[in-house]
Amino acid sequence: MSKEAQAIVKSLSDKHAEKITVMNLGETTTLADTFILATANSDVHMNTLLETTLDTLEALELPARVEGATSARWRLVDAGNLVIHIFSRQGRDYYGIERIWGDAETFVFDEEMTV
Structure with missing residues (x-):
């Protein structure tokens, strides 16, 4: 897992995201190398996870574009x-x-796991 992915997983974990999952897409698609999935337990929590993700990406000097900023079900960065x-x-x-994306190599993190 890249250092960027590790930083995002840690920031999401620090904000108590649920079922954090990293999918290494590799040769599966040209859309991205890595998907990180996280579940929020409320609208406020979803906004918090979005903000911490954007803050982490900014610290890593990675440009980011947000889709679904007003969606109640899904935000994509x-x-x-x-x-x-x-x-x-x-x-x-x-x-x-x-x-x-079931063919992708997948890692699921829980609260006891460290990045």
């Missing part, structure tokens, strides 16, 4: 080869990113 998906619980089930 595109940082080039690194794409961060922040979901509500319902949005994560609905969009099923893990099912769509």
Whole structure:
């Protein structure tokens, strides 16, 4: 996992994101090298996770573009080869990113794991 991905996972974990998942897409697609998925437990929590993600990317000097800034289910942060998906619980089930990209190497982090 890249140092950029590690920094994002740590920042999301520090803000108590749920079910943080890193998907190494590699040869699977040209969209990105890595997807990071995280689940928020409320709208306020989703905004907090979005802001901490943007702050971390700024500190890493990575440009970012946000999609779905007003969506209640899914916020997407595109940082080039690194794409961060922040979901509500319902949005994560609905969009099923893990099912769509099921061939990708996947790592799931819980509260006891360190990056």
